[in-house]
Amino acid sequence: MTSEGRPAAKHANWVAARIDKTTDSLDRAFDEGLTGHVITGREGKTVELADGGRAVEFVSCSYLGLEQHxxxxxxxxxxxxxxxxxxxxxxxxxxxxxxxxxxxxxxxxxxxxxxxxxxxxxxxxxxxxxxxxxxxxxxxxxxxxxxxxxxxxxxxxxxxxxxxxxxxxxxxxxxxxxxxxxxxxxxxxxxxxxxxxxxxxxxxxxxxxxxxxxxxxxxxxxxxxxxxxxxxxxxxxxxxxxxxxxxxxxxxxxxxxxxxxxxxxxxxxxxxxxxxxxxxxxxxxxxxxxxxxxxxxxxxxxxxxxxxxxxxxxxxGEVAGLQERLWSNADHFDKLTDGLLVNAGQRSPIRGAHFSTEAAAFDAARRLRTAGVLVLPAFFPTVAKGTGLIRFALSATHEESHLETAVEALGPIEGQPE
Structure with missing residues (x-):
């Protein structure tokens, strides 16, 4: 067993290397309720959670909201x-x-x-x-x-x-x-x-x-x-x-x-x-x-x-109308975050708040969770070792108030990595 309780690999290979370099960040995110959310219902971008609470989610990759059409x-x-x-x-x-x-x-x-x-x-x-x-x-x-x-x-x-x-x-x-x-x-x-x-x-x-x-x-x-x-x-x-x-x-x-x-x-x-x-x-x-x-x-x-x-x-042609709403939301989100997020200004529905340490990313994820906003916190090997990323998946069905609540809870933004 490794020092973190993982089975030791018998032979060196890329799987073993990945396991050896990965921290316990994902496990801690699960333990703290920052990811792995159990949902019992939904209405638009608002989901009902197993603990009885409600939250706005920026996790789903349904960028146009078509699955509820x-x-x-x-x-x-x-x-x-x-x-x-x-x-x-x-x-x-x-x-x-x-x-x-x-x-x-x-x-x-x-x-x-x-x-x-x-x-x-x-x-x-x-x-x-x-x-x-x-x-x-x-x-x-x-x-x-x-x-x-x-x-x-x-x-x-x-x-x-x-x-x-x-x-x-x-x-x-x-x-x-x-x-x-x-x-x-x-x-x-x-x-x-x-x-x-x-x-x-x-x-x-x-x-x-x-x-x-x-x-x-x-x-x-x-x-x-x-x-x-x-x-x-x-x-x-x-x-x-x-x-x-x-x-x-x-x-x-x-x-x-x-x-x-x-x-x-x-x-x-x-x-x-x-x-x-x-x-x-x-x-x-x-x-x-x-x-x-x-x-x-x-x-x-x-x-x-x-x-x-x-x-x-x-x-x-209905999808073309939903695209317009998606890009309008993306533009508004970029303005609210002063263009500092990963992908700001790009024709992508994904935005990322980069943090130079895992601890800073955890703090941001906790603030967002407390404010009733669900996001995807990412750590190595998804992002560079020792850093963290809070991913926001934007949708045509997000409301302006959802975007504003998320930005307020996110707090200070470090800007994009070099």
Whole structure:
């Protein structure tokens, strides 16, 4: 056992290193009731808690509030009555009628491309990345020597954790967009070995930052490289039909060296994940070989029906109106915090108050909790070791009074880290 009571690792590896470097901050946040809140009901952004109290939450990643829209609720209720809570079968064997409807509607949102839904974004990565790296997808050719996966330092953990899977197909390297030479060097390394560089990045960062995906696609192209974008937090928040941040970064549509992955569980309002593909041939490959599709069930039927209703709201233009309210709230929050938060002024629904010590972040989280405001306190490895971050997930459904209460309780702001 380690000094903090954790089992000691038998062999050195990245899992052991992460465990060894992580403090007990998350455990203390749970113990103090600063996270892990048990909710018993909700009305808009106000939640009822198990202890009988009420609080305004800035935790949910439903940036548009669509999951409470009457159209989604009615669709889910109707599906529940027609089919029950679930139909337990591989989607290759039994396809709920909503699945084809969702695929068609998502195809409209994404410019006529082919879109394949999964039960989660993590399952998209698990199903797609091995096929992409193996050169099995006809729309994304890979050099005979194989791929070199280039994982950006801040890419979501659901991609980082698949390093062992990716290493069976080719070497894995990390790069840091904060270092201008980092990606260039990795691309050169891949080219020297005759490998196809595949860069894995987020679009909208879950804790902060916006990735310039268009510039990355251009940088990879001379080496025949591919860009794999997880835009889970960017879907629905931008574009006339809610295609999202990363898709809208390419005015002419997705380039042939970009693969886009998105979430249906955040601003979209429903549940699941999806990948956007260039051809029906690519879809057929996934249908045969992507493990989560071959051996896993479809999205739970009531939520699949809600996804269809949400997609229709995207195409109807209603989502565009909700986007305006979201960005109005973001602008107001930035003014209240003097532009000092992480992501201030950026086209992201996430704001972060950075603290140079974990203790300062804990104090801020306590003040907010006392004021009836729930937030996400983050510590290493989510942020730099020894520091803390209070994340605010903004929504179109937050009221001005919610924003003002949160800022007043937050207290002094240190400003963004260098």
């Amino acid at each position: 009457p159209a989604l609720v009615e669709a889910a209720q109707d599906a529940l009555l027609r089919f029950g809570a679930h139909f337990s079968s591989s989607r290759n064997r039994m396809r709920p009628l909503y699945l084809g409807q969702l695929e068609e509607l998502l195809g409209e949102i994404y410019g006529g491309r082919h879109v394949v839904p999964f039960t989660s974004v993590s399952n998209v990565h698990l199903g797609v990345l091995p096929l992409l790296g193996n050169g099995t997808l006809p729309g994304y050719p890979i050099a005979e020597a194989g791929p070199m996966f280039l994982v950006e330092k801040t890419a979501h953990a659901s991609m980082q954790v698949l390093r062992g899977v990716m290493e069976q197909l080719g070497p894995v390297r990390r790069f840091d967009l904060a270092d201008p030479d980092s990606l260039t060097g990795r691309i050169a390394e891949a080219a020297a070995e005759g490998r196809t560089p595949i860069a894995l990045v987020d679009g909208v960062g879950s804790m902060g930052g916006l990735i310039d995906v268009a510039a990355l696609a251009d940088a990879l192209r001379p080496a025949g490289g591919l860009l794999y974008v997880d835009d889970a937090h960017g879907v629905s928040i931008d574009g006339r039909q809610g295609a999202g941040y990363a898709y809208e970064a390419f005015p002419g549509g997705l380039p042939d060296n970009v693969m886009l992955v998105g979430s249906l569980s955040k601003a979209f309002g429903g549940a699941g994940g999806f990948v956007v593909l260039p051809s029906a041939d690519d879809v057929r490959v996934l249908r045969k070989f992507a493990n989560p599709l071959v051996f896993g069930h479809s999205i739970m039927l009531p939520l699949l029906a809600a996804d269809v209703a949400a997609a229709r709201l995207h195409l109807s």
